[in-house]
Every structure is written in C-alpha cells, then in structure tokens.
Amino acid sequence: xxxxxxxxxxxxxxxxxxxxxxxxxxxxxxxxxxxxxxxxxxxxxxxxxxxxxxxxxxxxxxxxxxxxxxxxxxxxxxxxxxxxxxxxxxxxxxxxxxxxxxxxxxxxxxxxxxxxxxxxxxxxxxxxxxxxxxxxxxxxxxxxxxxxxxxxxxxxxxxxxxxxxxxxxxxxxxx
Ligand SMILES: CC(C)(COP(=O)(O)OP(=O)(O)OC[C@H]1O[C@@H](n2cnc3c(N)ncnc32)[C@H](O)[C@@H]1OP(=O)(O)O)[C@@H](O)C(=O)NCCC(=O)NCCS
Numbered sequence: 615x616x617x618x619x620x621x622x623x624x625x626x627x628x629x630x631x632x633x634x635x636x637x638x639x640x641x642x643x644x645x646x647x648x649x650x651x652x653x654x655x656x657x658x659x660x661x662x663x664x665x666x667x668x669x670x671x672x673x674x675x676x677x678x679x680x681x682x683x684x685x686x687x688x689x690x691x692x693x694x695x696x697x698x699x700x701x702x703x704x705x706x707x708x709x710x711x712x713x714x715x716x717x718x719x720x721x722x723x724x725x726x727x728x729x730x731x732x733x734x735x736x737x738x739x740x741x742x743x744x745x746x747x748x749x750x751x752x753x754x755x756x757x758x759x760x761x762x763x764x765x766x767x768x769x770x771x772x773x774x775x776x777x778x779x780x781x782x783x784x785x786x787x788x789x
Contacts, residue, residue: 615671615715616670616708616711617671617677617712617715618668619666619667619668619712620666621659621664621665621666621667622656622666622679623656624652624656626667627652630649630652630667630676630679631649631650631652633676634647634648634649634700635649636701637698637699637701640699640700640701640704641698644739644742645696645698645766646766646767661685661687662683662684662685663681663682663683663684663685664681665679665681665682666680666682666716666719667679668712668715670703670708675702675703676700676703677703677709677712678697678698678699678708678712679700680696680712680713680716681695681696682694682695682720682731682734683696685731687730692732692734693731693734693735694735694737695716697713697748714752717752717778718783718786720734721780721785732779732780733777733780734754734777734779735757735775735776735777736749736754736777737763737764737773737774737776738773739772740759740772740773740774746774749776750776753778753782753783754777755776755777756774756775757776758775759772759775760774760775
C-alpha cells in the first residue's frame with residue numbers, strides 16, 4: 615500500500631483547497647468543484663455521512679477523497695460512495711488502493727473500528743469511463759440504470775448503478 619486513509623480535520627482546509635483547485639479541470643466534468651467545501655463537509659459528518667481522505671504515505675500529499683454518503687443502518691446497512699482523485703496522484707493507482715481501504719473500513723465490524731455496512735453502491739454517469747473502470751476494478755457489480763438520478767451541472771443526470779455486498783469482499787489483512 616502506498617496510501618492511508620483518515621478522517622478529515624479543520625487543519626486540512628488549506629491542503630484540501632489547494633488539491634481541489636489544482637484538480638478542477640480533472641474533477642469538473644463529473645463532480646462539483648468546491649475548494650472551500652471542507653468546513654461544510656466537516657459540519658455534516660455523522661451517522662449518515664463519513665468522509666475519508668486518502669493520503670500518500672511517502673509525501674503526505676492528498677491523493678483523493680471518498681464520501682460514504684446516505685448511510686442507512688437497521689435492516690439496510692447501506693452506503694453510497696462518492697469520490698474524486700487529485701493531481702498529481704490521479705491515474706497512478708493510488709486512488710484504487712485508498713478506495714480498497716475505505717471499502718474495508720465500511721464493511722468492518724464497528725467493534726474493530728469499522729462502520730458495519732452490508733452493501734455499498736456507486737452511481738456513475740454512463741460516459742464516466744474512469745469511474746466505471748474504478749468501480750469494476752474494486753469488484754462492484756453492475757446492477758442497473760437509474761434515469762435522472764442526480765442534479766449535476768445544471769441538469770438531472772442518468773446514472774449506472776454498481777453495488778458490492780460484504781459477502782463479495784475479502785477483508786484486507788493488516789500489514
Ligand atoms: C474516477 C476517479 C476517482 C478515478 O481515479 P483514478 O485517479 O483514475 O484512480 P487510480 O489512480 O487508481 O488510477 C487507476 C488508473 O491508473 C493506472 N495506473 C497507473 N499506475 C498504476 C499502478 N501502479 N497501479 C495501479 N494502477 C495504475 C491504471 O491502469 C488505471 O488506469 P485505467 O483506469 O485507465 O485502467 C478520477 O478519475 C476522478 O477523480 N474523476 C473525476 C471525478 C469523478 O468522476 N468522480 C466519480 C464520480 S462517480
């Protein structure tokens with residue numbers, strides 16, 4: 615592993631803003647670009663939303679961010695993953711490594727520091743090839759097509775829905 619994951623904190627704001635600004639073009643076609651969005655994200659952390667920053671172990675640089683959103687416990691134990699990778703780390707495989715750590719944390723038992731989810735989904739616009747490649751690389755199954763699912767960049771956008779359940783995940787062995 616070349617990365618680690620951790621919760622964001624207020625001291626990350628400058629590093630976060632810089633990484634998002636630097637990556638605006640890379641992110642912007644698919645997700646909102648909000649360099650100053652970390653304080654709001656920190657405010658919204660709770661039972662329904664957990665954010666993880668993915669950090670490069672060697673340099674401490676910010677590789678990416680993953681939100682585990684729409685978390686519902688009870689009989690569903692489900693969450694939706696939303697993510698961005700940042701330059702200069704995009705396309706180096708580090709985001710994939712970080713996402714594996716996030717998924718592992720999502721499925722792990724709360725007694726072991728996990729969230730205790732049973733199912734994760736990833737919703738991707740049909741022509742977002744890099745995100746679809748990432749979902750498939752992580753082992754997500756294509757479940758279906760959801761028309762007009764999310765309001766992004768001024769319109770309701772169709773999404774392809776991918777999912778993974780805990781039974782399909784081999785827990786990572788801690789190093
Ligand atoms: C979707 C997104 C998060 C994918 O992240 P990424 O940076 O491509 O992910 P990785 O760094 O793990 O890159 C994997 C790629 O690097 C390549 N790679 C290079 N060196 C590698 C290495 N040492 N190990 C593994 N893969 C490596 C892989 O071949 C792979 O390329 P491919 O997808 O063309 O096959 C990113 O493109 C992004 O932020 N997009 C904009 C926002 C977005 O679309 N978010 C998701 C909305 S649903």
